[in-house]
Amino acid sequence: MKSAFLTDRGVVKVGGEDARHFLNGLVTTNIDLVRPGLGRFGALLTPQGKIIADFLVTEIPAGHGGGFLLDCPKSLAQPLTARLSIYKLRAKVAIENLSDAFGVLAVWDGTPQMTPDLAFADPRDESLGWRVLVPAELANKAAAAIGAEMVDESDYDAHRIRCGAPRGGIDFSYNDAFPHDTNMDRLHGVDFDKGCYIGQEVVSRMQHRGTARTRIVRIGLGDAIAAGTPVTAGDKTLGTLGSSAGDRGLALLRIDRVADAVEAGTPVVADGHALSFIVPQDIVPPKKASA
Structure with missing residues (x-):
């Protein structure tokens, strides 16, 4: 079993007696289902349905004061804190x-031999492993306690890519991508049965009308290619390459155009290198719902 302390992740706390109701009315996931030791994946959206910040959220045990912790990109932790505060009003x-006090330890390729208080299975996909929220100075001690070997965080990045879990800022741009673009609907990040939240109308419409045409897909690479490199087929631009590690990568693509290229036998390339698709189902465009 492996573990890595993720220096790019931060932690935001939302506490108080109204915390659950407050968050549930704002974000894409159902906070009513969050419990200590159980996490959910979600995001705060713009009214137009685009992702401001995505995060994993878990509940703090009552013995540790209660409330919720959001495992989010560290660069977005303060902006997310400020944005949530705008909606506070009288709540x-x-x-x-x-x-500055907490960080994120990722654990994968096994099950922890003991579960710390602020640990939970990654809700996006069981293959991603576990998350442990812990101060940086205690990360090595926590890894030893759960029976995990500490490795470099680049090893986790390679694991994340192979599992098909995108990273904001590299695989997609915040304030520019819809949840469907980043596969949040497939990674259990959107609850389509919960009550209203910011941006819900747009996200629900994309889901029920089958209008999502841009997706992050898993690709095979023959050579290292820089993130942001255009992906093309003939004279058509299909999207851009995101993060990569070894012979695997992620790309944000117009899957209808990719499907057309594959059907026509036109090579899909980036920087002159042919790409392959690890999971063919990733590039199948959705069928539009009947009126």
Whole structure:
């Protein structure tokens, strides 16, 4: 079993007696289902349905004061804290950026031999492993306690890519991508049965009308190619390459155009190198719902 402390991740706390109701009315996931030791994947969206910040969220045990912790990109922790505070109004909540005190330990390729208080299985996909929210200075001790070998965080990045889990800022741009673009609907990041949240109308319409045409897909690479490199087929641009590690990568593509290229036998390339598709189902365009 492996573990890595993720220096690019931060932690935001939302506490107070109204915390659950407050978050549930704002974000894409169902906070009513979050419990200590159980996490959910979600995002805060713009009213137009685009992702401001995505995160994993878990509940703090009552013995540790209660509330919720959001495992989010460290660069977005303070902006997310400020954005949530805008919606606070008269709600009895307290919102804090705890990134100086807490960080994220990722654990994969096995099951922890013991479960720390602030640990939970990654809700996006079981293959991704576990998350442990812990101060940086205690990361090595936590890894030893759960029976995990500490490795470099680049090893986790390679694991994430192979599992098909995108990273904001590299695989997609915040404030520019819809949840369907980043596969949040496939990674259990959107609850289509919960009540209203910011951007819900747009996201629900894309889901029920089958209008999502841009997706992050898993690709095979023959050579290292820089993130941001255009992906093309003939004279058509299909999208851009995102993060990669070894012979695997992620790309944000117009899957209808990819499907057309594959059907026509036109090579899909980036920087002159042919790409392959690890999971063919990733590039099958959705069927539009009947009126």
